Amino acid sequence: MNKDISLLVATGIYPPSVGGPATYSKLLNDELPKRNVSVKVVSFDSVRSYPKIVRHIFYMFLLFRNSYGVTHIYSQDPLSVGLPACITSFVLRKKFWIRVAGDYAWEQSRQRFGVSDDVDKFQDTRYGFRVEMMRFIQCRVVRWAERVITPSAYFGTLVSGWLPESRWHTVVTIYNGIDLVPIVLSKEQARKNLSIPDGVRVVVSAGRLVPWKGFDDVIDTLNNI
Numbered sequence: 001m002n003k004d005i006s007l008l009v010a011t012g013i014y015p016p017s018v019g020g021p022a023t024y025s026k027l028l029n030d031e032l033p034k035r036n037v038s039v040k041v042v043s044f045d046s047v048r049s050y051p052k053i054v055r056h057i058f059y060m061f062l063l064f065r066n067s068y069g070v071t072h073i074y075s076q077d078p079l080s081v082g083l084p085a086c087i088t089s090f091v092l093r094k095k096f097w098i099r100v101a102g103d104y105a106w107e108q109s110r111q112r113f114g115v116s117d118d119v120d121k122f123q124d125t126r127y128g129f130r131v132e133m134m135r136f137i138q139c140r141v142v143r144w145a146e147r148v149i150t151p152s153a154y155f156g157t158l159v160s161g162w163l164p165e166s167r168w169h170t171v172v173t174i175y176n177g178i179d180l181v182p183i184v185l186s187k188e189q190a191r192k193n194l195s196i197p198d199g200v201r202v203v204v205s206a207g208r209l210v211p212w213k214g215f216d217d218v219i220d221t222l223n224n225i
Contacts, residue, residue, distance in 0.1 A: 006038040008067055008094075010085040011076040014043035019208065020101060021076040024176070028074075040066050044081050060084035067092050075145075078138040079104050086141045098145040100159050105134040111210065123161055143167065151176050201225065 011025040025041055032039050042062050047055040063084055067073065074097045075085040082098060089096035106122045109115035109131045117125055126132065139162045142148055148163075148171045150156040156173040163171070185193075196202060203222060207213045 005072060006070045007032065007040070008063065008070040008073045009039060009041045009076065010044075010063060010073060010081040011041060012044045012080050014041060014045055017043075017045055024099070024101075025076060038070075040070060042066050056080070056084055060088055063088040064092070067094060071095060072097055074099070075141075076101075077104055078141045079108075079134060082141040083137055086144050090144070096145050097147045097149065098142060099149040099151075100142060100155070101151050102155075103138075103158070105131065105138045107210075108134060119158070123158065138162070145170065147172060149174050 007028065009025050009028055011021045013019050013022040015022050015026050025043075029039050029041050042059070044055075044059055046062065047058045049055075050058055059081065063073070067088060072095045073085050073089045075082045076099050078098060078100055085098075086096060088094070103119050103122065106115070106119050109122070109127065113128065113131055115122065115127060115131065142159065142162050143164075148159060150159055150171060150173050152175065153173050156171050160168045160171050190196075191198070194202075201222070203218065205215065205218055207215065209215055
């Protein structure tokens with residue numbers, strides 16, 4: 001890692017809040033200084049209690065205040081923190097990176113605006129004004145980024161669809177990493193430790209119980225086996 005890089009990480013959540021961006025941002029804050037990269041983190045949690053719009057303006061002021069001495073602003077989503085981070089980077093002439101781990105416009109549309117299409121169909125379907133406005137902002141923020149980080153090749157391909165072909169080179173896939181301690185355990189031992197009766201099928205899936213994660217489909221499938 002280039003020691004001349006210093007990051008201002010703009011994240012929607014940060015521990016003790018639970019979620020992918022919180023865990024990812026905490027890891028950046030803990031690990032990058034060990035590699036001679038200075039890190040500042042500004043979490044949207046600090047302004048979440050304010051009214052809508054007002055909190056985004058306050059958050060942008062926090063980004064401005066913390067941008068002194070940093071070379072890059074690294075946003076963890078393309079809307080709630082992405083738009084303020086994008087504007088800040090433009091005004092202060094900072095390099096702008098963004099991590100896109102999900103289609104935020106699609107997620108919000110599923111949760112708030114009654115959209116039931118899957119993420120692939122969402123890419124080629126037109127919806128109402130509010131959905132299209134979110135999609136427009138999301139695409140513009142991602143297009144402004146010098147580098148777009150995605151956690152999978154599939155999502156890298158999806159995000160590339162938001163960009164002109166001349167910008168596809170800015171999309172880079174970096175898989176999420178985790179330190180795993182090897183555990184030597186037979187299937188029989190695992191069943192015994194977890195008190196799972198013989199013949200019972202087990203599926204392990206981790207994530208928040210939100211509509212777009214698809215846990216309802218997993219549960220329905222298991223119930224129908």
